Amino acid sequence: MWNYSETVMEHYRNPRNAGSIEDADAIGEAGSLSCGDMLKLYLKVDDNGIITDAKFQTFGCGSAVASSSIMTEMIIGKHIDEARKITNKQIAEALGGLPPEKMHCSVMGHEALEAAIANYYHEDIKPHTDEELVCTCFDITKSFLIEEIKNNNLKTLEDVINYTKAGGACGKCQGKIKEILAEINSVPKEEKLTKTQMIIKINNIIEKYISPELRKDGGDIELIDVDENQIKVKLTGRCQACNRSKITLTHFVEATLKQHINENIEIIQV
């Protein structure tokens, strides 16, 4: 039994906006019958570019229907260019998350939306034939894989299968997928950063990953100085007096910075 969220269950039980629109202004499709899931999305767009109505028809599992259903709710009332910015991650988040093996359902929702918008603007959807087909079971091209790997920060073969289905059936293309992953995820030899660049980079990491956690406990951290790989910091607020601050520094702060910058980072408390 899948561990579906309440929202997913609510949506496959009572799908919103199911059906078709006879005089649709745009239609988008993703998936196919042989692949095991398919979504057809119909849009009604007014003169100002606002999506006034959206309907879907889905052949697929519970999470495919739920992804389609919630996606129509997300786009109705939005300008078509705003709708275009919706990502598969946002669809999955709106559903309260999807099991990893079902992430491809949110990707399919996103794909159909992209196709419908391209159809609205009469843009050519790149024909598959010109592209290098990686997964023949699910008809998945290299460029599509690269896009999904980058957008969703996919790291492993399993991630790619869960998000795109590529490599999940006969498995023949798994070697190829690993190559693509290695290509994308190999860290380019970084130019040595200047001290100012390094400080900006560290401050960004602190702001994004470290401070929010420390603030939860009423503390914070301040960057004092950077000397090559030595990073001097000062704990503030409640962290200052906390007897576990040493552990916080090595296990959390240093580990986070090592992960994002390099393994040789050393934290010095001042």
Next chain:
Amino acid sequence: MSNSKLIYLDNNATTKVDEQVLEAMMPYFCQYYGNPSSIYEFGGLNSRVIKEARETLREFFGARSSKEIFFTASGSESANMAIRGILAGDKSKNHLITTKVEHPCVLNLHKQLEKEGYNVTYIGVNSAGELNTDELYDAVNEKTALVSVMYANNETGAIFPVEEIAQKVKSKNKDTKIYVDAVQAAGKINLDVENTEIDMMGISGHKFHAPKGIGALYVKSSVLISPLIIGGHQENGKRAGTENVPSIVGLAKAASLAQDALPYEATKVKELRDKLETGILSKIYNARLNSPSNNRVPNTTNIGFEYIEGELILLNLNDLGICASSGSACTSGSLDPSHVLKAMGVPFTALHGSIRFSLSRFTTEEEIDYTIAKMPEVVNKLTALSPFQKELAELKRRKGII
């Protein structure tokens, strides 16, 4: 989900433990818990209990001697013990034959054996799920160590002519051994190994109302297998480990109850299965039978619903308290639909929407009537959601419904 109204139609997955089985097992947990290998009577008593159980299983298999019966922990273990047991003893042959529709415990074991250097021929089935037996006989050569064929298929219920296969394979190479995975046949049809040329046969208790975690393997007395688990002398040195006395007692009780219930399986269970099948096929235009109409165990039907997807059917049935299973890719987390239905060439329009219903002697007519009444509602709701409305309309037209 509340248990108030549970309609369990997934008995090929597992079954409920018969209360009589549980009752028979109970004394062997807290009261007679001695080790059967111990010298004192308190333990020795249990070795007599196991001996009786082995005799019951001998009858169940229709074997010549109770020495031919080994207790295992599962159908998968039985298969591994038999297949690896044979190959370990005879390194002179490197060719194996099995079918494309075996249970993973046999199929994946063969894929592993390929990696270990064996050549494997996988025999296919026709659209009715019948084995291409001529192809199988053609594949037998002097290097063929073992042919492994299931007795009944778990997904479709199709029965393979294992006795005839054993005979014809042996007539081509008398040294080739035969393993029959009878997990889905045991308790549904009569087993009678003695008068066949089948060398080994595996079963699993939880498919016929014994608890999970107990199985058995029949090995013809003339056939030698090497043990998988080395240790003590239990199971005649073929499977070390202190005997699971309560489960062995439970397996024997379940086997004798199942044997007594075989006529009921062949009549009443079959009748209910047929009622369900006919009910669904007649009420739902995009339903098609995947199971063969003949040569099938009495409790199983596999029905494909075109242009809708299996997991969604199961989720909707679950909301109604109905338990069934699907060969759909989505339910398992694997992305590939059922290897059995693919091997049968079930069209891809129905491949992802195939549902297996499997009954037991505890299934009631009321449950079947309820399921027949609810299925059209569920299927119609999902059919309305399908993007293949044109194809569905065409299908409806072809079937003569306006």
